[in-house]
Amino acid sequence: MPKVTINDTEIEVEKGTTILKAAAQAGYEVPHFCYHPALSIPANCRMCLVEVEGAPDLEPACYSEVSDGMVVKTKSQRVVKAQKAVLEFILLNHPVDCAICDQAGECKLQDYYVAYDAQESRLRAEKNQKVKAFPIGPDVIYDGERCILCTRCIRFCDEITGTNELRLVQRGDSAEIRTFPGKELDNDYSVCTVDICPVGALTQRDFRFKCRVWLLKSTDSICTGCANGCNIHLDHFRNEIQRYKPRYNPEVNDWWMCDEGRLTYKQVHEDRLLHPTSNGVRVNWHGVTETAADKLGDAVADDGADSFGFVISPQASCEDLYLAKQFVEQTLQVDNLYLGGKPDGYEDDFLIKADKNPNRQGVAAVFGGLDQFDDFDQLIDDIESGEITSLYMMETDVPADDETRERFVEAVDQLDLFVLQSMHNGPFAEKAHLALPACSHAESEGTFVNVNGISQPFEKAFEPHGDSLPHWQIFMRFAAAMDTPFSYTFIHQIQDQMFQATEADEPEDVTQTPAE
């Protein structure tokens, strides 16, 4: 294993390590624009130049591999001079319109200018004019003047998605990123180019001008768009999610996530059921708990457990499901279980999975398999034939096509008791005898198990909207009101017991993110 000395720090690294990675291991930052750990290395930005003793010229740290006995200086006079020169060169035609640039605050150019350059512009001539606010794709907008031509986006389309939409056109100071004629950047992962763009040249249409990034608070969470469970940074401001950004997890989603998943945050704020209602009248939790305890108790006692149906949602977290299971088995003592959730959809061979529910594997883990759940069509039949007269439903999603869904919506009218415990109003909230607002994954913490059986925790970003509560807390309230209280107070107590019971692994710590 080669031994290298980086700025007086001696370090042993594996053969084939680049100077940039070795420096990172030694604790030194080498600034870089074009290098991205997931992409090939073109070494075209020249920002990462370092001095190697014995070499006549400065060498790009991202590309050069270390050799035994190498002595590297990342902060020498020559390097500093080169860094300043490179930054000045990049900033020559940069419009410095940070005031209106969405990247301001998370911009590498901004950060590096402050850290490595911080000198006034010497340019007295007019700057180059290039294309502004050009819609390069349906979700991405390109600003040619801000672009530093690092080609990260081009390499992403070539190497990750393999769709090859982008190319560098023209030469010298008129070079720009463009699509091939007649094409546009419309692959399913196009917004990832925005994430990897070190400056504000590519911006996401949805997030554009929406919120300044320094106002955002970031919470580690999981995308609920499909069963893949991509790890995300849930960026929120004033109790509202502003965007999802992928969070590095080599076992699940690497650096990426799909465009569709990014926009699923809108579901958290749309059509929310905010207050508990009883027969359409707004009530408080205290009142609705008493009513629900009476009605549920009566329904099971009068009509018998066989006529009581319970719809479990694969949208809910494992903690919610674990208490749902206890609520069904111990408090209600019914066994007509049905599985709700969204119907299957589009899938590809990268990240997008057909199962659009984030936690179907979690349902299987908590309930010990999916065999005990009856078909959803069976539920509709049972309601229509009058076998099921009371229904407790988690979430509003129906795993069926539109026609069957319509049928179910109509069938619900025949129920004697319909309790809806959901985040959304859907078509059901106004039909429900009791509508109970549950909160989204952004408003509570919990665990999702993804399609490959990896259990992943997500954290609470902000307080629940309106009067909504996490599913597990609603079950706790009802169970206590029906004289079978659960012995939990905090969610970690549930987690401890749940992981013991299902013998699942506790969620692992996410691998440390390598320098981007």
Place this chain on the structure above:
Amino acid sequence: MGEVNVKKVNRIKPSLWEKSYIPEIIRGLSVTAKHFFGNLSPRESRRQIFTRAYPDEGTDYYPERFRGLHRLMLREDGQVRCVACMCCSTICPADCIHIEAGEHDDPNIEKYPDVFVIDELRCIVCGLCVEACPCDAIRMDTGVHIPPYTERDDAFFERDLLMQLGGLSEAKQGGNTKAAAE
């Protein structure tokens, strides 16, 4: 135990006369009484009251850099200078500036404030928004004291109203436009 540094404090030992507090109380009473009777005096010169019955009386000595109501500055074509960079609303310690950015039709402007509201009742008149503005778009030099309002809604100053108070700025804006170069 480490070394403990001891500092001797010389406590004043009051005499019995001082300890009775009576002379000191009388001294204190004489100070307050002096103010009380002085301020009751019919002669203006003996009164020390500096209360001003604003807004009935108004003031006549605003300093040159007095900060009053906000105003939004204008471009040469009468459009708002503000580019909705949110620097002012970020720095505002009272959180009284609300901006919603919008996409402008003019490609040279690109971003502009679709909604710009200042809650003048919440404003603490610190002037940080003016300091933070990179475009000389917001100023507080109207010389108008923020008036007292009885209705909260009256205190919400919206973009167009703030622009009416505004004027042209001498600073150049638009950076790289051809017009600026000529």
Place this chain on the structure above:
Amino acid sequence: MAEILISLAKIIVIVFVFVMGLASLMTLLGDRKQSARIQNRLGPSRANFFGQSLFGLPHFIADGIKMLLKENIVPAQSNKLLHTIAPALVFMPALIGWAVIPFMDHYCTGTVEVIMPGDGYGVDHYTEVCRGGEWKNYFSIMHMNSGVLFAFAIAAVSVYGAAIAGWASNSKFSLIGGLRSTAQMISYEVAMGLSLAGALVIYGTLNINEMVRMQGHLLGDWLPMWGIVVQPLAFFLFLLAGLAETKRAPFDLPEGESEIVAGYITEYSSMKFAMMQLAEYAATVFIAALVTVVFLGGWQFPFVYADGFRIFDIHTTFGLSEDVWYWVSIFLRIGAMVFKILVLVWLQFMMRWTLPRFRYDQVMTLGWKILLPLSIANLFITALVLTIL
């Protein structure tokens, strides 16, 4: 019937016009205007009648209306009955005590004749007797031989109001305030009573009007024998203890804003809050009245007597007939009483805006270790001197 009507008239004039008028005016003028002047401010001046601010007087009406219209909030976990009656328990004693405070000597329906020592009637001092008629009690609500005891008994009852208010509110701040007020009032009542005892030993009566009459005596024909002259130490002790009794700065620990919000008043709102506040001001006026009658000669106007102006050997009615002079002396005496009360009230407010609040242990130290021994010593020395003389 006439007696009842006269009593009613007296109650209305004294309690509602004088005490309540003074107390509520003081909430405005005394407390807010005076403090404003001391602090070089204008004080309240925004409320007005037809554009006239009238020195801020309309504020007192505006405040009253505001208090009446505000929501009466009773804390959910409080003892509702006690919470409701506590303001009354605080308020009533502050008014009942006025029953025994004389604003003038009894009125003589006949003619007042003055007997001096050496006139052959065997009196030791200047004495007024009523010939051809009788003394009518028109200037105090109740003529009571044990008036001082009554006043003290009533003043002591107001402890209950504060303690009950503090407990019934079910708030920690209120409870602390109530306890502080109880401890403070009980501590200072001892010193107050004992300092008064010295004066009582000298006067030899518990009848307040008799006490005031005796303070009209002249020592050496020129010095009125007011309590402050014969009992100077007791006067200071009584005034201090009285300040502490009214729970006002520098003894406002029961409602120290910076520590316990508003003490036992914290959970009160609306008119109940106003009653608590008014009771405090009424108590201030009451203490001023007590100090006046015991130590400052009550309704005595120096050298003005029912039959003329007397000092040394001079005795003149300034050319007025005896009947006219009698009426002049009545008005002068009522005026003297009111003036003395006002000055004492003013002094109490000056104290309030001059001195910072004590620490609680200092309050207790002052009460038990300084005022109490001094008042006991004062009583002993007075008794000793009287015995020797």
